[in-house]
Amino acid sequence: MFKSFLRYKYKTLLILISATSAIASIFLITALGNGIINMYASMLKTDGDIIVMQKSVADTFFSDINRSLITPISKLKEVDSAQGVIVGAGAIGSIPIAGIYGVTKNRMPNYALVDGSYPKANEVVIGESIASILNNPKQIELMGEPFKVSGTYKSDIGFENGGVVIGIEDAERLFHKSASFLLVSLKNIENSNSTIAQIEDLNLDIEVKSTSEFIENYNQFKIIRISSNVIASISFFMGFLAIVSLMSMMINDRRYEFGIKRAMGISQTKIIFDIVVEVLALTLFAFAMAYGISIFLLDQLEHVEKFQGYLSGEIDMQLFIRLLIGSTIMATIGALIPASIAAFVDPIILINRGQ
Amino acid sequence: MLRLENISHNYDDESILHNISLKLEKNSFNVIVGESGSGKSTLLSIISTLLKPTEGKLYFDEVERADISNINHFRNKKVGFVFQFHYLIGHLSVYENIAMVTKKSKAEIMAMLERLNIQELAKKYPDQISGGQRQRAAIARAMINEPEYIFADEPTGNLDSKNSQIVFNLLHELNATVVVATHDLSYILANDRIIKLKDGYLC
Numbered sequence: 001m002f003k004s005f006l007r008y009k010y011k012t013l014l015i016l017i018s019a020t021s022a023i024a025s026i027f028l029i030t031a032l033g034n035g036i037i038n039m040y041a042s043m044l045k046t047d048g049d050i051i052v053m054q055k056s057v058a059d060t061f062f063s064d065i066n067r068s069l070i071t072p073i074s075k076l077k078e079v080d081s082a083q084g085v086i087v088g089a090g091a092i093g094s095i096p097i098a099g100i101y102g103v104t105k106n107r108m109p110n111y112a113l114v115d116g117s118y119p120k121a122n123e124v125v126i127g128e129s130i131a132s133i134l135n136n137p138k139q140i141e142l143m144g145e146p147f148k149v150s151g152t153y154k155s156d157i158g159f160e161n162g163g164v165v166i167g168i169e170d171a172e173r174l175f176h177k178s179a180s181f182l183l184v185s186l187k188n189i190e191n192s193n194s195t196i197a198q199i200e201d202l203n204l205d206i207e208v209k210s211t212s213e214f215i216e217n218y219n220q221f222k223i224i225r226i227s228s229n230v231i232a233s234i235s236f237f238m239g240f241l242a243i244v245s246l247m248s249m250m251i252n253d254r255r256y257e258f259g260i261k262r263a264m265g266i267s268q269t270k271i272i273f274d275i276v277v278e279v280l281a282l283t284l285f286a287f288a289m290a291y292g293i294s295i296f297l298l299d300q301l302e303h304v305e306k307f308q309g310y311l312s313g314e315i316d317m318q319l320f321i322r323l324l325i326g327s328t329i330m331a332t333i334g335a336l337i338p339a340s341i342a343a344f345v346d347p348i349i350l351i352n353r354g355q
Numbered sequence: 356m357l358r359l360e361n362i363s364h365n366y367d368d369e370s371i372l373h374n375i376s377l378k379l380e381k382n383s384f385n386v387i388v389g390e391s392g393s394g395k396s397t398l399l400s401i402i403s404t405l406l407k408p409t410e411g412k413l414y415f416d417e418v419e420r421a422d423i424s425n426i427n428h429f430r431n432k433k434v435g436f437v438f439q440f441h442y443l444i445g446h447l448s449v450y451e452n453i454a455m456v457t458k459k460s461k462a463e464i465m466a467m468l469e470r471l472n473i474q475e476l477a478k479k480y481p482d483q484i485s486g487g488q489r490q491r492a493a494i495a496r497a498m499i500n501e502p503e504y505i506f507a508d509e510p511t512g513n514l515d516s517k518n519s520q521i522v523f524n525l526l527h528e529l530n531a532t533v534v535v536a537t538h539d540l541s542y543i544l545a546n547d548r549i550i551k552l553k554d555g556y557l558c
Binding site for chain 1: 400406427429430431432436444455456
C-alpha cells in the first residue's frame with residue numbers, strides 16, 4: 001500500500017518536510033506562549049498560597065503596598081510565613097533589560113545557591129544564565145548603581161534564572177516602592193478563605209487572593225494567554241491549511257491512478273480507504289518527527305544565552321493530543337475532499353485530466 | 356450482445372457524437388475507424404461504461420447500463436480495457452498491476468504473463484520495460500478476469516509495426532466481444548466489423 005511513497009521518494013520527502021514544518025511550528029508557538037505563563041505562575045506559586053497586592057492595579061509591576069503589613073499578617077493564626085517581593089526590570093551591566101527581584105530575607109532560601117552567599121545590603125545574587133552571559137562578574141551595575149556579586153543561584157524558572165535577586169531594602173531604593181506584593185504561606189490551604197478575609201480587614205487599599213485565583217484572573221496572564229491563543233490559532237489554521245493543501249495536491253496528482261483503478265472496477269470505497277490509510281501514515285510519521293524536532297528545539301532555545309533563559313516551552317499532553325487529532329483530521333479532510341470528488345467523476349475524465 | 360440506442364454526447368457546448376445506434380454481436384471483433392476528432396475515443400469510452408453519454412441508452416445483454424446494480428463489479432468481471440498509453444500504475448510492478456484487479460492466484464497471473472510472453476518482466480516497473488512490453492502487460496491486465504467484453508483505444512498508437520502486429524494478433528485470439536478504436540487499418544482482418552465515424556456521425 002505504501003509503495004507509492006517509495007516510488008516517488010522526492011515528492012514524498014517534500015510533503016513530509018512541509019507537513020513536519022507545519023506541525024512543528026504549531027507545537028513551538030503554542031508551547032512557547034504557554035511557557036511564559038507557566039514560568040510566571042510557578043514563580044508566584046513558590047511559597048505563596050495567598051497573594052496580597054495594591055487594590056485595583058492591573059499589573060504586579062505597578063503594584064505598591066506597604067510591607068509593614070508583613071508583621072500583622074505573620075501573626076494571624078493560620079499563617080506560616082509572609083514574604084515581601086518587589087518585581088522590577090532594568091539594565092543589568094551590559095544587558096539592557098532583565099528581571100530584578102527584591103525579596104525579604106525569609107524568601108532568599110527559595111533561590112538555590114550554586115556558590116557564594118545570600119546578599120546583604122548593596123549585594124546581589126545572580127541567576128546562572130546572567131552569570132554565564134556576564135562571565136561570572138564580581139561586581140555589576142543594576143540600573144546604574146554598583147552592586148557586589150555575593151553568589152550565584154540556580155532556578156528552573158527561566159525568568160528567575162535570567163535575573164538577579166537583591167534585598168528588598170535595596171530594591172525599594174531602586175524602584176521607589178515598599179513592595180510589589182506579599183506572598184503568604186498557610187499552615188493549611190483549606191482555611192485560605194477565612195485568612196483572606198482577615199488580611200483584607202488589615203488594610204482598605206489591598207487586594208487579597210489565593211495565588212491560584214490570581215493566576216486565573218491576572219490581566220497580564222489574560223493578555224499573554226489571549227495573544228498566545230490568537231497566535232496559536234493562526235498557526236493552527238495556517239499549519240492545518242498547509243496540511244490540507246499538501247494532501248489535496250498529493251491526491252490530485254494521482255487522479256489518473258484513481259481513474260485507472262475505477263476503470264478496472266476497483267470500488268470508490270476501496271480507493272478512498274487506501275488513500276486515507278496512506279495519508280494517515282504519512283501524517284503520523286510527520287507528527288512524530290515534528291514532536292521530536294520541537295522537543296529538541298525547545299530544549300536548545302532554553303539554553304541560548306541571548307534569550308537569558310526567558311524562552312521556555314513545554315508540550316503538555318493536552319497540546320499533544322489536540323495537535324495530533326487536529327493534524328490527522330485536517331490531513332484526512334485534505335485527502336478525502338479530492339478523493340471523494342474524484343470518486344464521482346467518470347473514470348475516463350479522471351484519466352484524461354490526470355495525464 | 357451490446358446495443359447502443361440513440362447515443363449522443365457533448366463536451367460543454369461542443370457536440371461530439373450524434374444519435375449513434377449500434378448492435379455488436381457476442382464474440383465479434385469490431386473496429387471503430389475514423390479520422391482524429393471523429394469521436395472514436397468518446398464512443399469507445401461510452402460503450403465501455405467509462406463515460407456516461409449525454410443522451411441515449413446502452414444495453415449489455417438487454418440490461419441497461421443504468422440498471423447494472425454494481426458498476427464496479429461489472430467493470431471488474433465483465434469488461435477489460437486496453438488504452439493507447441497502457442496506463443499501468445507507475446509505482447506497481449507488472450505483476451502487481453495485474454494482481455490489483457483480480458482475485459486470481461499467483462500461478463494464474465504468471466500463466467497469463469507467460470501467455471503474453473512477458474513472464475520474465477513480472478517484477479519490473481512500467482518505466483523499466485519497452486512500449487510493446489507495457490502494452491502486452493496492459494492486455495494481460497485486461498484479460499486476467501476473462502471478461503466478456505474487451506475495449507481497446509488506439510492500442511497500437513505508440514507501437515512499431517512488429518509490436519502492433521503482435522497486439523492485434525492477441526486481440527484477435529480473444530474469446531470475447533472486442534471493440535477497437537483505431538485509425539490504422541493495416542491489421543484488420545476480413546471478418547472484422549468496421550464501424551466508420553465521421554464528425555460524430557455513423558457513416
